[in-house]
Every structure is written in C-alpha cells, then in structure tokens.
Amino acid sequence: MKRLRSLLLFFLPFVVFTYGSFIVFQAACDRAMSVQAEKLLPFNHKSHVTKYDASDCELCHGYYDNGRFKGLPTVGDCKMCHDGNTAKEKAFFKGFKDTDKPWTSWVKQPDLVYFSHMAVMKNTKTARCASCHGDKANSMTTAKIKGKMPMGRCMDCHTSLKISNACTVCHD
Amino acid sequence: MSGHAAPKKKVSDMKRLWGMSIDLDKCTGCGACQVACSQENNMPIFDDDSDLPKRVVFLDLMKVTNENDKDAKFGEVKVAYLPKMCMQCAGNDPENPHPPCVSVCPVVATDVGDDGVVSQIWSRCIGCRYCQASCPYEARVFHWWKPRYEGSFQEGLNPDVSVSSRGAVVKCTFCSHIWKRERDRMIAKGITDINAVQYTPACVSSCPTGAMKFGDLKDPQSPVYEEKLRRDPRAVRLVHSIDALRDTNPAEYERRMKIKDFPNPKVWYLTSNEWLREKLSGFKKS
Numbered sequence: 001m002k003r004l005r006s007l008l009l010f011f012l013p014f015v016v017f018t019y020g021s022f023i024v025f026q027a028a029c030d031r032a033m034s035v036q037a038e039k040l041l042p043f044n045h046k047s048h049v050t051k052y053d054a055s056d057c058e059l060c061h062g063y064y065d066n067g068r069f070k071g072l073p074t075v076g077d078c079k080m081c082h083d084g085n086t087a088k089e090k091a092f093f094k095g096f097k098d099t100d101k102p103w104t105s106w107v108k109q110p111d112l113v114y115f116s117h118m119a120v121m122k123n124t125k126t127a128r129c130a131s132c133h134g135d136k137a138n139s140m141t142t143a144k145i146k147g148k149m150p151m152g153r154c155m156d157c158h159t160s161l162k163i164s165n166a167c168t169v170c171h172d
Numbered sequence: 173m174s175g176h177a178a179p180k181k182k183v184s185d186m187k188r189l190w191g192m193s194i195d196l197d198k199c200t201g202c203g204a205c206q207v208a209c210s211q212e213n214n215m216p217i218f219d220d221d222s223d224l225p226k227r228v229v230f231l232d233l234m235k236v237t238n239e240n241d242k243d244a245k246f247g248e249v250k251v252a253y254l255p256k257m258c259m260q261c262a263g264n265d266p267e268n269p270h271p272p273c274v275s276v277c278p279v280v281a282t283d284v285g286d287d288g289v290v291s292q293i294w295s296r297c298i299g300c301r302y303c304q305a306s307c308p309y310e311a312r313v314f315h316w317w318k319p320r321y322e323g324s325f326q327e328g329l330n331p332d333v334s335v336s337s338r339g340a341v342v343k344c345t346f347c348s349h350i351w352k353r354e355r356d357r358m359i360a361k362g363i364t365d366i367n368a369v370q371y372t373p374a375c376v377s378s379c380p381t382g383a384m385k386f387g388d389l390k391d392p393q394s395p396v397y398e399e400k401l402r403r404d405p406r407a408v409r410l411v412h413s414i415d416a417l418r419d420t421n422p423a424e425y426e427r428r429m430k431i432k433d434f435p436n437p438k439v440w441y442l443t444s445n446e447w448l449r450e451k452l453s454g455f456k457k458s
Contacts, residue, residue: 067356111334112295114349118356124364164184168285171293172333172349 029148039103039142040096049137052081057129057137069117072105074098106144107133114172125161184286187367190346191288191389191438192376193396193407194255196448198383201253206233208378209257212347214329214336216319226316230344231257231375238447252448255375255384258311258344259410259437260290264429271435273303273312281341285348288389288438292343294336304341308411308435312343346386347373389438396440406442413455 048054060073075098084093109115120127129136132153134145158165209215209231221227234254238244262269262284269284281296282303292312304312318338321329329335332349336342354371358364376386387394401407402418409415414434417425428434441452 063360065360066353067358067360110295112293114332114352116352116356118359119352122359122364162183164186164286166184166285166291167280167283167293168287168289168291168345168348171291172345172352 041092041103041142043142045136045139047140055137063118067116067118072103107149109149112171114170125163127157131157185366186286187390189288189389189398189438190260191387191396191398191440192346192373193385193401193440193442195383195385196252196254196441196443197445198381199253199255200381201233201235202380203233204378204380205255205375205384206231208374209344211328212330212333212350212374213344214319214321214333216315216317216321217325218317218320226314228313228315228319228342230311230313230342231255236448236451238451250445250447252443252445254441254452256309256311256410257375257439258290258346259309259435259439260288260346261308261435261437262288263433264436265433272306272308276302276306278302282343287348287351289346289348290343291345291348292341294334294340294342297340299339299341301341309437312341314341315339347371347375350374401440404442406444407440408443408449408453409437409440410452411454412437413453416453416455 054060060077062070064070075093075096079093082089082093084090121129132146132149136145139145154170155165157163158169163169206229210229213230215228215230218227232255234256236252236254238250239248261271263271269288271284271290273282274284274290278300279296279298281294281298282290282292285291299314301314304310304314315336315338319335330349332353350373351369351371355366355369358369370387372386376384385395387396389396389398391397392399412434414425414428417428443449443452
C-alpha cells in the first residue's frame, strides 16, 4: 500500500504535466486553425445546390485568373443570383458587408503552409472537394463536418498518389 | 548518416535543378538584389544593422578587396562586390543529396526539395543552430529578436512567405514561393506539366546589369547550363577548391570526391579577375 502510494506520488507530476501541456498545445493548435470559426449567417449549402443549381462548387468558391483560390464568396458573388428584391434579402444586403465582419473559415491553415487549391484540384492527379472538406454540398448548416486538416492527411494522399512529399511542396 | 528519412527513390516528376550564376565583372554593387530579397522575404528592420552576426538578411552583399586596405598603396587596391546567399549545396551523391545543414537538423526543419533547393521551415525550427554552425557559407541567419515591422511595413508583407518568430534560423530558398505562384498560374492556363514552370527569384529580376542569371542547371538552353559552366574558365564556386583539381589532376579529384563529401554549391560566380578567383575558391595556383 505504501509502495503504491509512493509510486502514485512519483508519477503524479508527470501525468499532470503531460495533461497540462496537451491542453496548451491543443488550444494553440485550435487557435491557429480557427476551430472557433465565426459564421454570421445560417447558410444552407444544400438548398443552394438544389434551388439555384450550383452543383459546381466553383460557382461561388472559384479561382482568380492567376490561379489563386478565392475562398469564401463575397456579397457581390451572392448578388449574381440574388437581386435583393424580397424583404429578407433587402435586410441582408443592407446589414451585411464584406468589410464589416468577414466570415472566418473552419479550415484556415497556418502561415507556413502554402496550400494551392489550383494545384490540387486541377492537376493530373486531382482531389475532390469532399475529400478534405466533407460532404458540404448536402449540409444544411454552417457546422464543421470534417474537422481539422492535419499534415498527416495531406501526406497520406500524396504517398498513395505517388506525389512528392518533400517539405517545399507545401511549406514556405 | 543523415538523421531524417529522405526517400531514396525519387517519386516526383520534377526534372529541373535550379541554379544561379553571378557575373562579378558586371556587378556594380548597387545592392538592389539585397533590397529586393529583403522585401520579398519579409526581412525585419532593426535599428542597428551594423551588428553583423545579429543582422537578418538572406542575401548579403559583401565587399571584397585584394589587399588589406591599410597596407596597400594607392592604385593597388581592387574591389569587387559579392552577392552571397545560400548556395543550395548538395553532397557528392546525386541520388541522395544532403548538404551539411540537412544532415545535422534534428527536427527536419530543413530538407532538400525535388528541384535541388534546400528548404527551411521557420516554424519547425527549434533554434538549436546546428545548421548555422555546419554551413560552409554562413548563409543561415538566426533571429535573435522578434521581427519588427514599423509603420506601414506590416501591411506590405508578402503573404506567400511566413513571418519567422524569434529564435528560428532562416535562409534563402531561391524564392521557392515564386515557383509555387508561377505553377498556379500555369495550371490556371491548363498546363499541368510541372517541368514547364519557369520562374525568377526576386534578386535576379531586380539586377539592373543582368549580372545574375537563374535557370535550370540540367537544361542546355538555360543560361546556367552546368556542363557549360564547368568548362568556363571564368567560373568559380565559393570556397570550393576541389574544382581546380578537376582539370589539372583528375585522378586526385576522383579520389578526394570519394573520401570527402564536398558541398557542391549550385551558385556559380563568373569573373576574369585572377585575384578574385583565388580569393573566392580558396585555391592559389602558385
């Protein structure tokens, strides 16, 4: 009994330290990857896909001419379809501006990652949107589907598709 | 033996091997390359940049003189300017190129890319500075202080290059983010061939006299075709005295290449000044 107690006392600091550092790292990782994303609108992907026939994700999440990914659509992109005549739309376009409070993304990568959507989506070996983001096309809310995108998941795909896994491929 | 698990078999389609040549006879020492490099790679600005070991620049424009300034008579002092960045060196084994810094890094913060460029990830670096000690060219710099960007500099930072924190080693990566940017542009045009992507680092595109040239070392069409540079009598590589033996004593050259891992830099300097060549290569003919 006494031996057990001394053993417990011996290991307790290690356990506490490990648990504490885990919490700290987890918080830092969550902050870096925007786990607490702020979504201002209850956006419904599924209704947009069915009603407005936006089956191609690139209609709103497209590319610039130089190959940069646009990311989250702006209010101007919404106005391509919504003319803003109904009372609900009028209130929205009056109240929501891009500059006020932009949406934050679930999937923000840290600064050291150079992730090119163009290179992953339009190359000879391509991925699908859902393979990283989850089935967004059928989601009714802005909730997170697939969670964080750790580097191991990128590397798994690269290894299976025989794409180079050298650091410079994605990091800068 | 290197600590990290580099893939023995190359899986990438990359056939390019980026290299650079700098014509020192054309270089006027204007310093445009250094400014362009610092701006492109988010170099911080410190109050006192005269503190050389603590200064943070990727590309150092060095002044080289033939004599000690105090002893030389008027008219005998010759001056040349030497833009010195990371030489992107590789060992003797082309299958497994590992420069001295990659071999010693304990956290795989630095690695050799498929295009021969030695990469460095600031955020992974733990600041042990082994790589800085092992570098034959003193091309790596250490962030002793937190990088500060005064005033509107903060808004002008390059989003493609991550900002380093304090306590990390940083280095030139031949502006490999520009290559990624150019690749995106090529794919947007519909060209998915990775070898079709050509780019120019910031220092080369800023050089007003065209002294710096950048390209593929394996491509005969490029201005820095390696086979041509090897035969060029004006070409010299920094502190790489083994190059002088290649023509004069091939047997000895082979023997030394087997027993020692020479760095084999990918940056070539061109000069017709004999004193400068001796000074750069560390090899005296007499």
